[in-house]
Amino acid sequence: MTEFLCFSFFEKKKTKNVSSFCCCMFVHPWKGIIANIPTTVQDGKHVGESGRKLREDLTEKGFNPLRVQPLWNRYGHSGFAIVEFKKEWDGFNNAIMFEKSFEMEHCGKKDYNSSRRQRGKLYAWVAREDDFHSRGLIGDYLRRNGDLKTVSSKEAEEQRMASKLVVTLSNTLETKNLRLKEMENKYNEVSQSISTLMEQKDEMIKAYNEESKKMQQNAHDHFKKISLEHERIAQHFCDKKRELEQREKELFQREAQNEAATKNLQHDKMMNERAAFEQKKMDERMLKLAEAQKREKEKLHRKIIELEKQLDTKQALELEIQGLRGALQVMQHMERDGDAEGKRKMEAIQGELQEKEEEMGDLEDLNQALIIKERKSNDELQDARKELIITFKDVSTRAYIGVKRMGELDIKPFQTAAKRKYSAVEADVKSAELCSLWQDYLRDPSWHPFKILTDKEGNSKEILDEEDEKLIAVKTEFGDEVYTAVTMALAQMNEYNPSGRYIVPELWNFNEGRKATLTEGVQHLLKQWKQYKRRRH
Incomplete structure (x- = not known):
């Protein structure tokens, strides 16, 4: 790789020069330096060409830079910019082509350091060791964002990584083979266990059916005995x-003769009727209890049978699918042996597995239909929300419910900051210019001042990069109020439209400072309609 790169870049040079080039220390990731960028003074600050414009010019020339970062000091634009290329060899190739292009036009580093340097002409070169250790903005930036490497050390590093990858893949392959053998043994154990469980299940079902029949017969005999x-x-x-x-x-006929006997007879009759009534109530209670017990047993029996059928169907289907998948994996592993009988078994297992999966798919059709219905309802709600946003577009922000433009900068903090730096006459113009400039920065997709944080559980979260140079500059120059307005609009833009980076209207609850619900929007619309109707009458 080193010999190829050296030859491609210096094919017209001597062998000695190629060797010295390969040993030369470059700043990695590969970076270029653009110097002598023309600047003008505006409002006491030096202003120069933006990094985006320089990047577009270099891209048109075929150097494919990742980004161009102008260097700023307390006076404004320093006249220098850092060009960042990809870390790989194609990035190094582009960096060298970038340097050679400027050298051919006598705009390299030597030309810049000579006394014949021309004002208003760009000079550029690839950042090397002397640039890395230099004092000033360039050295500080390079030391902060890179380190020194030779082409040979970069190639050696890649070779070490490749060797490490080969060793890792070899160990992984060995581990996978051991794991496959373990899975095969485990599959055999599971298959045997499933067979044993199925036999035990059949025996339990048979015993349960016999016991259930016996209980029903005993209940029938007991009820018949009670009835008799x-x-x-x-x-x-x-x-x-x-x-x-x-x-x-008889006693009435003998009443005159035996009054005492009549009284005793009446008492016996009353006691007998009371006993008969109590017995009747007890019999009715016993009948109701027997009927209720019978109904509960029948209901419980039906429910148990239904649940067992559902459970048996699902468990059997899942066990069959799991068993067939395990068998299929083992068969696929054994397919390399060329066993025709094994292949036929594998094809049979595949067919059976496909049938079982189709049965499982039928069970999931109902769930899919419900999901489609829910999605359709959600689409209708989104359409209704869009209509409300269109209706409330022209409503004043003083209203309870209205439309907020997410990602749009608030000009008030810029006006406050401008009044501190400029006169009352200039403040309005300067605040409008600053607000427009930062709104353009927000719309630029290449500016993404966010970083990803991952917690101990592996969950990732995107947060604002407070060390971003632009954010530091706006906070230092204009204060916390402007910084807060910029970061808030940036967060809204990143949440609602991170790819397109344009302003998105949103239905908003201004009283509580949050996104309004569809119900709140409809209620507010009805309230306005009722007020309008009262005014008409």
Whole structure:
């Protein structure tokens, strides 16, 4: 790789020069330096060409830089910029081509350091060791954002990484083979366990059915016994009643002769009727209890059977799919042996697995239909929300519910900051210019001052990079109020439209400072309509 790069860049040079080039120390990631950028003084600050414009010019020339970062000091634009290229070899190739292009036009580093340097002409070169250790903005930036490497050390580093990757892949392959053997053994154990469980399950179902039949027969015999006993007792009381009635007639005939006997007979009759009534109530209670017990048993039995069928169907299907998948993995691993019988078994298992998965898919169709219905309802709600946003676009922000333009800068902090630095006449113009400038920065997708943080559980979160140079500059120059307005609009832009970076209207609850619900929007619209209707009448 080193020999190829050296030859491609210096094919017209001597072998000695190629060797010295490969040993030369460059700043990595590869960076270039642009010097002598023309600047003008505006409002006491030096202003020069933006990094985006320089990057577009270099891209058109085929150097493919990642970004161009102008260097700023307390006087404004320093006239220098750092060009950042990709870390890989194609980035190094672009960096060298970038340097050679300027050298061919006599605009290299030597030309810049000579006394014949021309004002208003750009000079550029690739950042090396002397630039890295230099004092000033360039050295500070390079030491902060890179380190020194030779082309040979970069190639050696990549070779070490490749060797490490080969060793890692070899260890991984060995581990996977051991894991495959473990899975095969585990599959055999699971298959045996499943067979044993299925046999035990069949025996338990058989025993349960026999016990259930036995319980039903016992309940039927018990109820029949209770019914016969009730009929016997009822017949006994009927006979007793007829006997007492006959005796009552006889006693009435003998009333004059035996009043005491009549009273005893009436007492016996009353006690017998009370006992018969209590027995009747007890019989009715026993019948109701028996019927309720019978209904509960039948209901419980039906529910148990239904649940067992559902559970058996699902468990059997899942066990069959799991078993077939395990068998299929083992068969696929054994396919390399060329066993025709094994291949036929694998094809049969694949067919059976496909049928089981289709059955499982049928069970999921209902869930999918519900998901589609929910998605359709959600789309309708989103359409209604869009209509409300269109309706409230022209409503004043003093209203309870209205439309907020997410990502749009508030000009008030800029006006406050401008009044501190400029006169009352210039403050309005300067604040409008500053607000417009930072709104352009917000719309630039290449400016993404965010960083990713990952916690101990592996969850990632994107937060604002407070060390970004632009954010530090705006906070230092204009204060916390402007910094807060810029970061708030930047967060809204990143949340609502991170790719397009343009302003998005949102239905907003201005009283509580949050996104309004659809219900709140509709209620507010109805309230306005009622007020309008009262004014008309």
